[in-house]
Amino acid sequence: MKHPIVPALAACLTAAAAIAQPAAPAAAPSPGEVIAAAPAADWQAIPAADILLLEFAGNRRVVLQLAPAFAPTHVANIRALVKDGWFPRHAQIVRVQENYVVQWGDPTEKAPIPAAIVARPADGYEQPGKPANFTALPWPDAYGAVVGHAGGWPVATDGQAHWLPHCPGMLGVGRNMAPDTGTGAELYVVIGHGPRHLDRNIALVGRVLEGIEHLSALPRGTAALGMYDRPEQRIPLVSARLAADLPPAEQPRFQVLVGQSLATWAGVRANRRDAFFNRPAGGADICNLMPPLRRTPQAK
Incomplete structure (x- = not known):
């Protein structure tokens, strides 16, 4: 004979178990969700004076940001070469190395350089002290430096000096053997794994x-x-312009993520806990934490 209290007791125990069972943790935001939620104050405009527009033959358009805070003399040289019209007259892509760089310059290495160009600039390698507004990452760097972000750039420092790291997409200056440091007439972009030994x-x-x-x-x-x-x-460089030299309505506008949103984004990118990931990595290389960028509407 079934006792009528048994089903009721079972139902109570089941309900209690359901109440006692902790709820599954909500999925953490993905890096993309952090970017989408970033307030306008955490998007820093990139100055038009620092935006370099290149067009290579075949409608290959590349937009770059120059870094005068890290390489003022080299950047001044590049601006002078652009204003002189030197690049379309002389520069071609001369080198494309797998998992390394794309490089352009004068293939003859004999084209005269404008008189205003400074030979052998000493900057672009490192700057003294720590960068302003530097936020260090909590993870170690394989190259012996503390890494983090400053002013929307990836930065490494040893406390005595700071420098930009060789990450994919970074723009460098080709040179011959030291003491040559290049003039800016020969440039390259990293297209492979970050060659941090450089x-x-x-x-x-x-x-x-x-x-x-x-x-x-x-x-x-x-x-x-x-x-x-x-x-x-070889692929000719057919046009080189600074955005600041264009009419305002034609200037491309870009912003870079900074502030607390960048710090949050770096944390969730290094420790992915959103639905797709089974295990958070617990850290990330600085080259996997290049600050997010976005194009914004042009001025009207």
Whole structure:
């Protein structure tokens, strides 16, 4: 004979168990969700004077940001070369090395450099002290420096000096053997895994904002170091302009994430707990934490 209290007791125990069972934790926000929720105050405008617009043959348009705070003399040289019209007259892509760089400059290395260009600038390798408004990451860096962000840039420091790291998309200055430091007439963009061993050995002067696919998808050079050994392989640089020299309505506008939103984004990117991930990594390389960028509407 069934006792009528048994089903009722079972139902009570089931309900109690349901109440006692902790709720599954809500999924943490993804990096994309952090970016989408960032307030306007955490988006820093990139000055038009620092935006360099390049067009290579074949409608390959690349937009770069120059970094005068880290390489003032090199950046001044690049601006002077642009205003002189030197790049369209002389520069071509001469090197595309797999998992490394795309490089452009004068293939003859004989084109005269404008008189205003400073030879062998000493900057672009490192700057003294710590950068302003630097926020360090809590994870170690394989190259022996503390890394973090300052002014919307990835930065490394040893406490005595600071420098930009060689991450994908960074813009560097080609040079010959020291004491040569380059003039800015020969430039390269990192298209592979970050070659951090180049940090403080070659000047870094900026980064790609838009259009890196036009560089990274180029045919690889087959000569040593990825050089194009036949003239017909080289790709001319047909236009080089500074955004500040364009009418306001034609100036491209970009912003970079800074402030608390950048710190939150870096934390969730290094420790992914959103639905797709099973295990948070517990850290991230600075080259995986390049500050997010976005294009914004042009002025009317």
